[in-house]
Amino acid sequence: MLLCMVGVGMLSSVERLLAEKGVEAGVEAVVYFPFRRPEYVVLLSRLRQGVKVLREPGLNVYLVDKSDFVDDVYNSSYAEVFAHRLLLPHTVVKGEELMQTLEKTYRRETVRQLLKDLVAAHKYAAVNLVAEPRYFLLEKVRRIVEAFPLLRSDFSNILLDERGFEEAASELVSEGLLNRVDGGYSPTLEAVKRFEKLSVLSGLEPLRHINLIKLSKLFSLLVFEATTNLSSQSPPLPDPEQHIHLRTSRGLQPLSKQLDIMEFVHEYFGKEGHVKRVGGLFNSTYVIEVGSEKLFAKRYMSWTDVKWVAARIWTAWIKNFSINPSTRLAKEIYFLDFLRGHGFHTPEIIHVNWRDKILYTTYVxxxxxxxxxxxxxxxxxxxxxxxGQVLASVHRVGGRLGDCKPESFIKTSDGKIFITDVEQASFDGDPAWDLMELIFYPGHYLEADEAASLAEHVVKGYATVGDTGVIARCLKTSYVRTMSLWTPPWVVMEISDRVKRFLKA
Structure with a gap:
């Protein structure tokens, strides 16, 4: 006999229906869902049809094969038509231990998949995101409803409880994939390294394993039945991106906040400002001036940006430049924060418009x-x-600037050296590449003797902090050759000779 204080009269009807079908002995779990038309889901040890619906006046009873339900929770084998119900308010009548295990597993794997997607979409910048537990719940609900609009009725007018997602996120903290910060959870650098190369559509991988024949039957019995719970006006579901934030120098910014340049000026200054484009032909950088205050904005162009396409072609097999604008923006966000955290001077992040790939920072x-x-x-x-000392110090903490030009180092009136333009930075690669670019690049603009003198002083400073082996490697023919279309050969030779003399001294 099934005992429960929930819906005693309805429960009697459920017991009677199970007895009539001769399946009472195979019941492993019973779950009650308080919908407008109440439902019971009964998990049976074996049910040949997979799912079967029993109807009573004002009540639906779904008989479900336990193995199918479990498979949907662990592998999304039925497009989570079963599993998503574990997100809804319910009462376990029987099989509490089994259902608790399934609920915990479903929430944990949901958080894991959403974490993978955050990293795949935001790359290194994911480390700067702070997600409330409610984000994981609402984002999962949003995806379910977008895939199966009829299921909106399941989630409308229901106060969803995110407490189970707090526990699920905590499990990933113990795995080293999330950190607890600012009242939420941030992906760790370990999570970025593990998941950054995944496709943004990696979450669709389980769809390959869906049993379409069985799923079509489930739709008729479970999804299309949901129309019985539809109200005339379903309220909009909450926006998940209101519950995930990006850390900036002005606090946490909701990811849903996407300001274009003029909107940014109006919101942050409350008055009109002057926006001036700066930089060369391939730059999309702007100085925003409001009174005596200045800010800097940088728009990351698409893969057709000639600058990075040309750079990647010319340095093929030697240096892998990032072309994707999302990747470059992500690196800039992460490494500005990373370097500042290690004591370097970098511009502070004010706002990020991820949709349009615009980064707003303090002006140096x-x-x-x-x-x-x-x-x-x-x-x-x-x-x-x-x-040279600053660059060596960056290398000592594991950073590589990637596109290391003399314009990236700015000295302020109080003598501080700021590092800017870190959209190609990484933890990979040979630090000698940074040094090579820094000392040979100016040869395009300077006379040979001046260019060689600059290079000599840079490597002299580098040697006081860093490894002289890096200085020797920066003269590798394969590296220096990449400068041949930029810096005249006689200047390249003068720089090389001066650095060699320094190494021999």
Whole structure:
């Protein structure tokens, strides 16, 4: 006899129906769902049809083969038509231990898949995201409803409980995939390394294993039956992106907040400002001026951006430049924060428009290393020494700037050296590439002797902090050859000779 204080009268009807069908002995779990038309889901040890519906006035009873239900929870074998019900308010009448295991498993694997998707979409920037437990619940619901619109009725007018997702996220903390931060959960660097190469559509992989024949029957019995619970006006479901945030220097920013440049100016300053495009032909960078205050905006162009396509072609087999704008934005967000966390000076992130790939940061007022040498500033040699030290220090903490040009180092009026433009940064690759680019690139603009002097001071500073083996490797023919279309050969030779003399000294 099944005992429960929930819906005693209805429960009697359920017991009678099970007895009439002769399946009472095979019942392993019974779950009650308080819908407008109440439902009981009964898991049987064996049911040849997979699923069967029994109807009583004002009541539906679904008989489900236990193995099919379990397979849907673990492998999405039935498109989660069974499993999604574990997200809904319910009462376990029988089989509490079994149902608790299935509920925990479903929530944990849901959080794991959503974590994979966050990393696949945001790459390194995922580390800067902070997701509330409610995000995992609402994002899962959103995906279910988008795939099966008729199931909207299951979730409308229901206060969903995210407490189970708090526990599920905590399990991934113990696995080293999430960190607890700011009242939510952030992907770890380990999670990024493990999942960043996955396709954004990796969550669709289980669909390959769906049993379409059985699923078609389930739709008629479970999904299309949901029309009985439809109300005339289903309220909109909450936006999951209101519950996931990006860390900025001004606090947590909802990921749903996507401001274009003029919207940004109006919201952050409350008045009109002046936006000026800066940089060369291939740059999409802007200085925003409102009164005496300045901010910097950078728009990451698509893969057709000639600059990165050309760079990737020319350095093929030597250096793998990132072309995808999402990847470049993600790296910029992550490495600005990473370097600042290790004591380096970098611009502070103010706002991120992920949809349009725009990053807003503080503006660094100062002089670049290249400008100091072009204008022959008296302290340019000291500036170059310090840049060499800064670069070596970046390498000591495991960073690689990737596209390391003298314009990326800015000295402010108080003598601080800021690192900017880190969209190609990574933890991979040879640090000698950074040093090679930094010392040979200026040769395009400077006379041979000046270019060689700059290079000598950079490597001198580098050697005080870093490995001289890196200095030797930066002269590798395969590396230096990539500069041949940029820096004249006689300048390349002068720089190489000066660095070799330094190494022999």
């Amino acid at each position: 007022e100062g002089e670049t290393l290249l400008d100091a040498w072009l204008s022959k500033k008296p302290d340019r040699a000291v500036f170059a020494d310090k840049v």
